[in-house]
Amino acid sequence: MKRPIATALLLFIASPALANWSVMSPDATREIQVRQNSTKGLEYRILLHGKNQREILGWSHLGPVIQGFQLSQNPLEAEISDFSTTVKFLGEKNAQGKDEYTLTTGKRKHNIAAYRALTLSFSDMETAMHLDLELRAYNDGLAFRYVLPETSDRHYQMVSETTAFNVGQGATFWGQPYDFTTAFHPSYETAWLQLPSGSAAPQNLGVGWGFPSLIEKDGAWALLHEAGLDESFHGSHLQPEAEGGNYRIAPPSAGTALGHGMNIAASTLPWQMPWRFVITGEALAEVVESNLTTHLAPPARIENTDWIEPGISSWSWLSDHDSSRNLDTLKKFIDTAAAMGWRYSLIDANWNTIADDAMEQLLAHAEKKNVRLLFWYNSGGRHNFITEQPRNRITEREKRRAEFARLHRLGVAGIKVDFFQSDKQDIIRLYQEILADAADFQLLVNFHGSTIPRGWRRTWPNLISMEAVRGGEFYTFQAETDYDDQAPRQNSILPFARNVIGPMDYTPGYFSQPLAGRKTTSAHEAALLVLFETGIQHIGDSTESLLNLPDDYRDYLRHLPSTWDETHLLAGYPGEHAVIARRSGRRWYIAGINGEAEAKTLQLNISQLGGLADSALMLHDDSHEPFAARKLKLESSESLTITMAANGGVVLRF
Template sequence: MRYFFLSFLLFIISNSLRAQQLSTFSPDKNIKLEISVDNGFAYYQVFFQDEEFLAKSPLGLISSAGDFTKGLKLVANKTNKIQESYQLNRSKVSQVSYKANEINCTFTNTANDIINIIFRVTNTDVAFGYLIPKSKKNTGNCIIEKEITGFKLPSKTTTFITPQAPPLSGWEKTKPSYEEEYTREEPIGTKSQYGLGFTFPALFHLGNKGWLLISETGISGNYVGTRLSDASSEGIYTITFPQEGENNHDGPVTATALLPMQTSWKTITIGKTLKPIVESTAATDVVKPLVKTSKIFDSGRASWSWIVWQDESCNYNDQKTFIDLAADMKCEFILIDALWDVNIGKEKMAELVNYAKSKNVGVLLWYNSNGNWNTAPQTPKNKMNTSEARRSEMKWLQEIGVKGLKIDFFGGDKQATMKLYHDILVDAAEFGLNINFHGATLPRGWERMYPNYMTSEAVLASENLVFQQGFSDRYPSTATIYPFTRNAVASMDFGPVFLNKRLHREANKGTIRKTTDAFEMATAVVFFSAVQHWGLTPENLKEKPSYLFDYLKNVPTVWDETVYIDGYPGKYCVIARRKNTKWYIAAINGENAPKNITVNLPMLKGKNVSIINDGEGQESKFSTKKLDNASFNLELSANGGTVLYMP
């Protein structure tokens, strides 16, 4: 009997050591996070309103400070309530009230090495990251070789995600650059196009349960940019580090930092509808400003010759024409794209900057990021890749009065490249230059971290409307995916608003635009970018009705509030945004058939509004109306749109 009792006691003790579990909730109790250790392996699980949104998913990493993927024990945990208010001045919202329940879990491995996993749970998001502390045993630098962090989705989940491109692929070996097509409700487990997994953000439709968006934030050169693997047979997507060939083999694929070492934050936004995903501020909630400056960096709209008139327009006279267009449209900027150094030259560029200044237009200049990580011939190049060259160039730019830079062709997510983004932003802030990255990674919290960060491409953008008729044909549908994916987490420089019937300088050449004029007007609101580069050309002002341009002269590019109204990725999207007291509501139809949608717009009840909607063919029509009630019927043409705004 005594032997049986001792055996039973040892069994209980053994199991208590082997299986550990704790949980925490969102402030409103709708989200439940469970953290567990089973047989030495750490897991987490996420529930929303008692339904499982993420099944038991793995946690852990392998580092020079210890292997934290197995043999783990949960030895302590500490809870905290986070409550913070902060401002953003270049985002989709301006005032954020951040409330989260935090649980900091301390784990040890069999060698008694220590790691902390910090979770924060808001009413819409779960964010977590790893912290490896400094200890007597582990000092100095720590190298993280891999994460095993995973996300186990329900079995019938479908996806809206983009595949990772192979390194040194694409035009002039410039990929990967987050410029691939989105999947459209593919079943989880479907192999990615190149067999290399998927980039962030990743949107998942959990059927009747709702929606889930996974992304990453909080990287400033301290970590690699990660991605998702292809799903395992169990439906688990795991975190994957960069490929060796990225950035032309420049730098290791691992992450290195001085202890204590904080990884990036992984964010999970969930809801029954897409509303939490459109309105989430998870990307900025868990980061802090990194650069202090008294300088003011302006957002705004820009004219841009290259998108329709292409390389040949990068000459003094054409750029002067587009400066005049910017002035006529009350744009804050003109973007002068690649090859300006060869076709215009520094001396004449100084003249152009002065001419633009006389028109109250700021100049933005294009640069190639290159050291040696691509073979793109566009210049100027080798000006941004080293500190000495970059600071010398930025000093000259500051002297002649340039306002900002568009820097292109980065080609990877290694820590060396993430540090290059950071170094460019820090140096540019000192010289009073705002920054736009193209051919680039997903921005990860940068709208709050850097005062001069404006926008990034990191999406299959409007240049493809010019390059590919197929993309132009798919664009109405594709445009309705972006607000729920890429543009939900950060500023996105797509380069919208086209009024040419054919996207070429000559009227009878180029790809054919498939969207209506009202659709194009709506993208000025549906797409958020702190600097918005229009696809307008000078002849548009003569060919189209003046009310379109009156609207574009006043539409903001940064917002005080963003509200999801309705939508479904690939089909349609309706979003409301507010600047000061004025609301703009924009709708786009992604399908090649007319669509009637009744929406609830309480912010416009009893207000006088101006309406741009679809007329005959691609043409638009304009009206004004007082909305007596909150209900409004949107009549959208095939590939059409509507904008309602307060004059």
């Protein structure tokens, strides 16, 4: 419903006087400002206060356009509240808070998140509908979200959204093209690109830019993302065009989920929409080490998490795509997990086609080996037509809960659910329902063919991993003949972008030679197992390759943690190299990879790593020995020099 012409004229000739608000982080280093412009509506910008004040995001537009109507009402008579234009200011409320919480898996187990908050209340000039703009400032980033605070059983839709991130020109942008709609996409599996800010998404690669996106600007860093997403909203991404470096929010593609479900969000009131946020800092480490994604997520909905056990898993599919139809092969991979001292083995697609009692046979074998099993399921349902089995057991709640009850009764550890291919609200609701029902039956969950993490691991600690990455499986696709060339550079971007926001089931540790070839060294592959964080690390190499590794490599794999007490970035630049230190209990790991085709030597500051032993097991590059390892004597507690070959890597275990 359009505004009356007279009102529009009054708004046009009104004075463009500004109202301004601001909230600053507890340590006064980060600030989000909001202004009300009578001709442009609400805008915000983000400042970083350090040695020099920097404008990380310039003035960026805010505002949803909300349509509300009774379900029986003619849509043409629906009432539209346009918060993207001039709104009436009602009041403000300041607050501060501190969250303390523990993650079962992640880059840091214990988290303390202090923040300052500001809520600005507005109403639409025509409909008098209320909108709260909630702002939060943390010591590592800033966030905002829209809340419709009134109570109503009417049906409301966000028909459009003007939210933007005005990066401006002259910055460097790392982004992942948002997939075309196909039988297997979108699934966040495109290659990451490095371009000048404002570059459009290449038309041959996708229909927009995905979250998260990484920015380097004026000697500072910023990562754009969203969190706190639940069943009341869809997953968003960024528009393909970003004129002048202004990146605008986009809804899911309409054709995903085979066209089922709306690609705009809908809810009754009250309605809390997702947080959009920017992690920012002068050092790249401030981005990598941030847990702002989980800070902004709702608290855990599982009281007792004792049954949630992170670990390492064998996985047969990567080295043998037909293995999950063969009982003997699957048993061999269970035996490999036992021999390596790993807790899990993953049984992939079509296991149910072996025999009616295939699950029972595999579980009986695994129990003898003290290995727990994870089983694959197709998420479809009407939203995909992929025939991999088992399917049609997940989308309907009654069937899903009956299946989960059976899995719990049999002693299954968890499930891998695949082929979602949509960010629509209906599919986001399905994710949430799977996690809730799986928690009721003490099942771990790994999502594949999936959306990206948005803090769900805090709310649902049984979520142990999500794919949403161009991972190790691409080595096995003959059509991806250039993946061996791409992998070193892609691997050295992921720690600074995709893996910042949550668990990443890349399936690293491919020591044998895949069909498409591999340019990375063995030390590079070993380093990925620490560099890439996830609740269960699925190692996809063959049993023959794993069991024939040298003793030092096998010892490293046998004692590999999958949960971390703290994480530090020691060195790196996206696309060039990455070195990360992680601590699990009293043991430190330093893992580095080289993403470039030239050898490099790095001087690392290790003074922040408390309690290092004076010697370490070192897996390193050697042109004469593909699995080189030695004992390293630490000569200084302040610095450490490492050398990596072209596309190489290094691991140190203290």
